[in-house]
Amino acid sequence: MANMTFRLTASVAKAKGTRGSLLLRASAVAALLCISLTVQSPAQAQTPMAVIPTRTIYPGEVIQSNQVQAVEVTNPNLTGDYASAVSQVAGKITSRTLLAGRVILTSALRDPYAVERGKAVRIVFNNGPLTITAAGAPLESAAIGDLIRVRNTDSGIIVSGTVMADGTIHVVAK
Structure with a gap:
């Protein structure tokens, strides 16, 4: 688009025949281009989102998508590793109590266990x-x-x- 604007400006300058007109038009086009690059449209501007529980969720519970909601972040000082989409927390298990209306930190979540201590599993060795x-x-x-x-x-x-998805444990030779 910048090349088209430059060619158009150069052709306008040839038609006018003055060098001052070319410089004036080129600077105007450059200014408009800079302004259009710095101003974002509402569709381009992304408002930060955070996921909050709608009720208190206790440690060890599996988080369901109907227990949380995504809200717009209104505190500009909010930083850290908080969840920004419901898909990040749905199906995860919380390791601490999550209070209703408070941001969910990703460090407070873990994946569900595929194997549990002491329960029988199949060990597989492939070579x-x-x-x-x-x-x-x-x-x-x-x-x-x-x-x-x-x-x-x-x-x-x-x-x-x-640990594999089917609950087996694959070992390798030392």
């Missing part, structure tokens, strides 16, 4: 075409993707592995 499975007991609760320690219930050996 090329070889696959070994065994029964195990996690030594800690963990979410999908977490690296945890698990005890092989048959041998008593403790190994480390990654």
Whole structure:
């Protein structure tokens, strides 16, 4: 768009035949271009949003989307890692009490556990075409993707592995 404006201004200057007119028009176009770049339309201006609970949510509860709402931030001093969309908090579990009308910090949320401490899981080891499975007991609760320690219930050996979406724990060779 800037190239079109410059060409148009240059062609207008040729028609007028004066160098002063070209400079005047070029400076006017440059000023308008600067103003249009600095002024945002209401559609472009993004108002910051924050997610707040509509009721008190206690630690360990799964947050449902009907328990929270997104509101416009009116405090310009609000900073930190607060949730800005309902999708960021829906399905998460809170680790502290969330009071109604207060901003939800993302540090107060965690993913649901895929495996729980002491409950039976399947341990899987893959090495090329070889696959070994065994029964195990996690030594800690963990979410999908977490690296945890698990005890092989048959041998008593403790190994480390990654929690998968299906609830199995995949271990790798040392």
